[in-house]
Amino acid sequence: MTGLVPTLSSRISWRLNLLHKTTQYVTIRAFKALRIPSRPVLPPLSSAFPLNSSPPHLVSSYSNKSAAVQKQNPLSSDDNLVILGIETSCDDTAAAVVRSSGEILSQVVASQADLLARYGGVAPKMAEQAHAQVIDQVVQEALDKAQLTEKELTAVAVTIGPGLSLCLRVGVQKARKIAGRLNLPIVGVHHMEAHALVARLVEKKLQFPFLALLISGGHNLLVLARDLGHYIQLGTTVDDAIGEAYDKTAKWLGLDMRRSGGPAIEELAHEGDAEAVKFRVPMKQHKDCNFSYAGLKNQVRLEIEAQNINAEIPISSASSEDRGARANIAASFQRVAVLHLEEKCQRAIEWALKIEPSVKYLVASGGVASNKFVRSRLNQVVERNALQLLCPPPSLCTDNGVMIAWTGVEHFRVGRYDPPPPANEPEDAQLDLRPRWPLGEEYAEGRSDARSMRKARIHPSLTSLVQASLLGQPKPTV
Numbered sequence: 001m002t003g004l005v006p007t008l009s010s011r012i013s014w015r016l017n018l019l020h021k022t023t024q025y026v027t028i029r030a031f032k033a034l035r036i037p038s039r040p041v042l043p044p045l046s047s048a049f050p051l052n053s054s055p056p057h058l059v060s061s062y063s064n065k066s067a068a069v070q071k072q073n074p075l076s077s078d079d080n081l082v083i084l085g086i087e088t089s090c091d092d093t094a095a096a097v098v099r100s101s102g103e104i105l106s107q108v109v110a111s112q113a114d115l116l117a118r119y120g121g122v123a124p125k126m127a128e129q130a131h132a133q134v135i136d137q138v139v140q141e142a143l144d145k146a147q148l149t150e151k152e153l154t155a156v157a158v159t160i161g162p163g164l165s166l167c168l169r170v171g172v173q174k175a176r177k178i179a180g181r182l183n184l185p186i187v188g189v190h191h192m193e194a195h196a197l198v199a200r201l202v203e204k205k206l207q208f209p210f211l212a213l214l215i216s217g218g219h220n221l222l223v224l225a226r227d228l229g230h231y232i233q234l235g236t237t238v239d240d241a242i243g244e245a246y247d248k249t250a251k252w253l254g255l256d257m258r259r260s261g262g263p264a265i266e267e268l269a270h271e272g273d274a275e276a277v278k279f280r281v282p283m284k285q286h287k288d289c290n291f292s293y294a295g296l297k298n299q300v301r302l303e304i305e306a307q308n309i310n311a312e313i314p315i316s317s318a319s320s321e322d323r324g325a326r327a328n329i330a331a332s333f334q335r336v337a338v339l340h341l342e343e344k345c346q347r348a349i350e351w352a353l354k355i356e357p358s359v360k361y362l363v364a365s366g367g368v369a370s371n372k373f374v375r376s377r378l379n380q381v382v383e384r385n386a387l388q389l390l391c392p393p394p395s396l397c398t399d400n401g402v403m404i405a406w407t408g409v410e411h412f413r414v415g416r417y418d419p420p421p422p423a424n425e426p427e428d429a430q431l432d433l434r435p436r437w438p439l440g441e442e443y444a445e446g447r448s449d450a451r452s453m454r455k456a457r458i459h460p461s462l463t464s465l466v467q468a469s470l471l472g473q474p475k476p477t478v
Contacts, residue, residue, distance in 0.1 A: 081154040085405025088171030089163025095142035096401030100409045105146035110134045113258045128166035157408025160188040161434025176421045185417040187408040194403035199363040199390045209356040216366035217243030220291040222348040231440025235289025245293035254311040272327030274335040289348045370394035
């Protein structure tokens with residue numbers, strides 16, 4: 001990894017964006033599937049945010065407080081809270097400083113675009129090392145751009161999951177070092193909740209309840225946000241997420257991966273015929289809100305092989321005929337991939353309105369939500385249902401520190417935070433990392449047959465082995 005990040009100016013893209021306001025931090029238990037009545041009674045906040053499987057020393061200070069006590073927190077009404085947010089869940093190292101008034105004081109992102117291009121995707125160990133090399137500089141630059149010192153911070157918020165555990169660890173260790181040294185409270189943030197709530201940073205009129213479509217390289221989620229930390233999961237990813245499908249398709253078509261697959265596919269698709277290749281829409285037979293992109297990826301791969309497209313030849317060097325074939329595949333893939341989103345969103349809107357008739361907004365967030373084609377198609381869906389579509393600006397759709405910092409503000413206000421960690425915490429201390437962390441309750445009708453079919457397929461000969469063992473008979477030859 002030496003040489004991967006020689007200078008902050010030449011190999012890392014730094015981005016500063018000034019906007020103003022959002023939401024996040026939750027510790028959400030893995031709920032069993034529930035059938036939600038049309039007018040359910042919301043649980044008190046104190047019972048809605050239990051910390052499961054956390055080491056004793058990491059149990060949040062708010063876990064035993066009642067909602068009433070939390071609301072009496074003298075800091076909760078302070079409009080001058082200053083939160084540092086740190087994000088290292090996957091392939092970008094990000095930090096930001098946000099005031100509780102909604103003012104974004106700074107936003108810094110160190111991109112791993114070169115690594116993505118080199119490996120054709122995220123390589124966890126390489127990503128961890130890249131995070132470790134730049135985390136100190138990223139955080140310091142965020143403080144410098146905010147014209148603040150660490151001593152002016154109120155608390156530190158950091159992503160603890162979901163994500164790659166190797167990457168999460170880098171951000172959590174940095175956050176705990178700062179919080180421990182300065183005796184600051186620390187807020188552990190759910191990455192996907194932050195994506196959902198970042199729209200509240202941009203649009204102050206966005207109130208609960210609202211529907212959120214969260215689409216990225218690792219996640220597809222349809223969530224009904226009923227209150228801060230109270231979510232109903234209407235649909236999720238059965239296998240691969242849409243961002244993964246975009247990335248793989250772009251790689252197989254020989255596109256420039258330094259911009260990631262989404263922008264590359266969207267740009268090439270403008271040159272192609274979206275009806276040229278008749279890809280099948282995934283999960284047409286499943287009347288739920290779950291997503292699956294593994295099958296569509298396989299269709300694309302087979303079509304590329306059938307047309308003898310060589311990914312080793314970059315698109316910039318392809319003949320006009322070859323480029324046209326690639327453009328047709330890109331456009332056809334994008335049409336079907338987004339049509340899958342549209343169909344599931346339509347059903348999710350119907351379900352959400354049954355549970356919460358007052359829903360007025362669909363929030364689309366996550367890296368793929370910065371795609372203009374995705375936004376235009378989703379806008380048609382919400383308009384048919386008399387709703388409004390809210391999409392954060394692209395800089396707040398991709399992974400960023402602003403959404404983490406603002407989520408820290410929201411939860412800190414109601415007393416949901418951990419006490420300062422030890423000032424001299426050992427490097428090998430047990431950390432609360434949650435690589436797999438469900439967001440909210442699972443809606444019973446949202447359970448997919450496809451999700452329940454993940455059973456090991458046992459070869460008939462192995463079945464015979466088991467039966468013979470149970471009956472005490474000689475084992476058949478396999």
